[in-house]
C-alpha cells in the first residue's frame with residue numbers, strides 16, 4: 001500500500017509568496033521520495049496561482065459543500081474542486097466540526113458526494129479526550145460509523161480515514177505508539193463490522209495530531225499506519241522533508 005503524507009495548510013499563510021514557498025517544499029520532497037503519495041491542501045483562494053505548480057503532488061481541498069450547486073453563499077462544490085484539479089478533499093476535520101457544527105451525518109454526505117464525483121474523501125474523526133473509563137471508545141465508534149453510514153460497501157476502498165485525537169491537534173502532545181496501535185486495532189474492528197474483512201483491509205488510516213520531524217519515524221513504524229495528516233508542520237520545509245521521509 002502506498003503511504004500518504006497529507007498536508008493541511010489550514011488558514012495559512014497570508015501571502016501568496018509564502019504559499020508558493022510552502023507548495024515548493026511539498027513538491028520538492030514529493031519528488032525526492034516518489035514512493036510516498038504527497039497530498040497538499042492549500043487554502044482555496046491560492047489554488048489558481050499554485051495549480052500549474054502542483055506536479056507531482058495530489059491537490060486537496062480542506063472542505064466541500066454538501067450541495068452540488070445552487071444558492072449556498074460561501075461554499076465550494078465538489079464538482080468545482082474537481083475542475084480546479086483536486087483529487088482529494090478533507091471532510092469532517094475537528095475544526096470544522098467544532099467551529100461550524102458539522103455532524104458526522106454531514107460528513108458522510110460529503111464523503112459519498114466526493115466519491116460519486118471521483119474525489120477521494122479524507123474523513124477525519126477523533127476523540128476530544130482519552131478518559132480512563134474508556135468513553136472515547138464509544139465516541140470513536142459512533143463518529144466513525146455515522147461518518148461512513150452513507151458510503152456503500154462497493155465504495156469502501158475509496159475512502160481514506162484520518163484518525164486525529166483532538167487533544168493532540170496543534171498542541172504538541174502526541175499519542176503514544178502503544179495507544180496509537182490499540183486505537184488502530186479498534187478502528188479496524190469497526191471497519192470489519194461495517195464492511196467485512198476483505199474490504200476493511202483496503203481502507204487506509206492516517207494518523208494526525210502534532211506530527212513533527214522528531215516523532216514521525218516512531219509513529220510511522222506503528223503497524224497499521226498508512227500515513228499522516230499534518231497541520232502546523234506543513235509550512236516548515238525541514239519538517240515536511242522528515243515527515244515524508246519517514247513514510248518512504
Ligand code: PGA
Nearest residue numbers: 169170209210230231232
Ligand atoms: P497539527 O494539525 O499537525 O498542527 O497538530 C493536524 C490537523 O489538524 O490535521
